[in-house]
Amino acid sequence: IVNNAGTAIMLARMMEYGEAISMKTVTISGQCVKKPMNVLVPVGMPVKEIFEHTGFTQDSVRLIAGGPMMGKAIPNDLFVIDRAMNALTILDNPADNAIACLRCGSCSDHCPAGLQPVRIAMAVKEGNTEEMERRQAMSCVECGMCTYVCPSKIDVTENVRKAKRALALQKKK
Incomplete structure (x- = not known):
């Protein structure tokens, strides 16, 4: 089942050129992001490195791997981008409020x-x-x-x- 354009493109590349899914476009958005963006990163890249390159620091925020509704809250930025991850959502930390x-x-x-x-x-x-x-x-x-x-x-x-x-x-x- 292909459920989005990115998956369709990667599937086509795999079928036509034999390429594995090695890169992923990840949307970085949320209340605490001044400049939301899409970044193309290698699968397996640590989120901490993405934050270093985009100028974002994780201070007193809630980091969600995925979108705000179906994503999973992650306690820190010590995880990597996997082949199924499309977004990082950064919100105010509800524990603080x-x-x-x-x-x-x-x-x-x-x-x-x-x-x-x-x-x-x-x-x-x-x-x-x-x-x-x-x-x-x-x-x-x-x-x-x-x-x-x-x-x-x-x-x-x-x-x-x-x-x-x-x-x-x-x-x-």
Whole structure:
């Protein structure tokens, strides 16, 4: 399945010239980027080097490998560009601005899977895997909507990811 123009171009180069996917166009954008840009980088290039060449420094921001909705929050710039990565999104760090949950229900109202993400996040804080399972954490599609709509600026999606990892580890035991 080809899902974007970049993949189609790389597939054509592979078929016609036998080239492997060795370069990737990565979009660097977000609230904390003064000059959003697209950069062509080799697959395997450390993100830290990209930041050095583009003049960006990672101070008190949230770095997302991918777009703001489906990307994964990464704690630092010590990872590399892989063949599937198309974007780096740099946002204000919600941990710096987060306040206690208001119990407004916005995350639940907007969840396409019909979950209660904040309840799953609470179970993570308590380390209660039974509650994580009861709240169907594994059914989360990780769309990021809960974090996006949260007026408390809580990274709800990342907490649900933690729940999924905890449940996966529990099944391995």
